[in-house]
Amino acid sequence: MEHGTQFCIIGAGTAGLGTAKRVLEAGGQVVIFEQTDQIGGTWNYTDAVGKDKYGLDIHTSMYQGLRTNLPKEIMGFPDFPIPEQKESYIPSQDILGFLRMYADKFDLTRHVRFEHHVVMVDIVDIGLKKWKVQVKNLPEAKIELFYFDYVFVCNGHYHTPLTPNYRNANLFQGRQLHSHDYRSAEHFKDEKVLVIGAGPSGMDLALEISKKALHVSLSHHSKDPINTIFPKNFRQKPDVQELTSTGALYVDGTSENFTVILYCTGYRYSFPFLSSNCGVTVEDNYVQPLFKHCININHPTMAFIGLPYYVCAAQMFDLQARFCLKYYCGEVKLPSRKEMIADMNEKMEQRWGQGYRKRQAHMMGPAQGEYYEDLARTAGLEPLKPVMTKLHNESSRRFNDDLLNFRRDKFRIVDDQSFEEVVDDMKS
Structure with missing residues (x-):
């Protein structure tokens, strides 16, 4: 890499830190802009919801008592695994501690400008520089300008709630909130709760809330009931057709009354700091045009790290x-641009043909292994170890089959291809 090449990294979470480490390793110069006062991104917990002290949206969706829903064996970086410990499914603060350890090991924190909010990224030609990045220094309340050769967008996608528009939603007299603002099950004590959405967070939070609430209904659009054992005060319901002043009417004609509705309906990919000149659009969570889900085809010196989901995150x-x-x-x-567009269109046509909807454009899951192999093959890289994908798939299966007990599982990586479950007397 040419000496003095300047890289902007937006966000000091897992993606931003991992990217910074690789850029520094390659000889680039890095500035990481982080809106909060610490590294870790969404792994940082705060009691606060809504706006922070500067009037900006709080990005973290972390809640009290969260334990990972993936085993730690697949959550580390390829060259820096999470240290061995008693459990596979570990508390969120342990992941935050791991990221701090990673940042210390590779001397990343000194490259972070904390409490710097990225206002605008635009294209400009000043000498050899291409990107103008306008940043607000929050403590000093002043705008600063920086110029970079490359921009990595690493701001995550678990910060801007996506909430459905149900008929008569404004009539409901109880509380309505998104999982982004969930912090503790204590806030649901003796409530009648409707949880909408049966993704990982919906399943997890519904189970947590059921420990405190009078009863919980989980509304989802799976054709078949979810095959796991639930508590006695827990029931599954189909999609909501509309809300009422006291609850919800479902598509099967049944209705129930609630005091609280919790939307676990996912998040929007949001890049409010990108000018239209950047040439990237987001439509129903499909970010395009991107080469291999990351390089901006219209301006390839910009890339997005971390858009695909249901993946081995840090590894990917x-x-x-x-x-x-x-x-x-x-x-x-x-x-060439033409070749990248053709590659994108071919890959996405395959996805649409397999039944993916637009909002699932970046969903991997069972297809993640093929994606990793494609990246490695295309650029001549060392691929991820196949055991990572295998263990991710096994963990997801266990999550769906036994929500109450899957976190008791303990795994051990045997080699690049295989893992084993460690039998624990306490589990039996």
């Missing part, structure tokens, strides 16, 4: 960063 972030840097360092020649 690291792979995506290495993928982009192969091109940015000149080790591999970037395909």
Whole structure:
């Protein structure tokens, strides 16, 4: 890489830290802009919801008592695993501690400008610089300008709630909130709660709330009932057709009364700091045009790390960063715009043909292994270990089959291809 090449990284969470480590390793110069006063992104907990002290949206969705829903064995970086400990499913503060350890190991924190909010990213030509980044220094309440050769967008996608528009939603007299603002089950004590959405957070939070609430209904659009054992005060219901002043009417004609509705309906990909000149659009959570879900085809010196979901996150972030840097360092020649567009269209047509909807454009899940292999093959990279995908798939199966007990599972990586479950006397 040419000496003095400047990289902007937006966000000091898992993706931003992992990307910064790889950029520094490649010889680039890095500035990481972080809106909060610490590293860790969504793994940082705060009691606060809504706005922070500067009037900005609080990004973290972390709640009290969260334990990972993936085993720690697949949550570390390829070259820096999470240290061995008693359990596979660990508390959120342990992940935050791991990220701090990672930042210390690779001396990343000194590159972070804390409490710096990115206001605008735009294209400009000043000498050899291409990107103008306008940032608000929050403590000093002043706007600062920076210029960079490359921009990595690493702001995550669990911060801007996506809430459905139900008929008569304004008539409901109880509380309505999104999982983004959930902090503790204590707030649901003796309530009658409707949880909408049966993704990982919906399942998890419904179970947590059932420990304190009078009863919980989980509304989802799966054709078949979810195959797991639930508490006695828990029931499954179909999609909501409309809300009433006291509850909800379902598509099967039944109705129930509630005091609280919790929307676990996901998040919007949101990049309010990108000018229209950046050439990236987001429509129903489909971010385009991107080469391999990360490089901005219209302006390839910008890349997005971490858009795909249902993945081995830190492992994939690291792979995506290495993928982009192969091109940015000149080790591999970037395909032409026409070739990248053709590749994107071909891959997305395959997805649509398999029944994916637009809002699932970046969903991986069972397809994640193919995605990792494609990145590695395309740029001549060392691929991720197949055991990571295998263990992720097994963990997801266990989550769906036994929500109450899956976190008791303990795994051990045997080699690059295989893992084993460690039998614990306490589990039996």
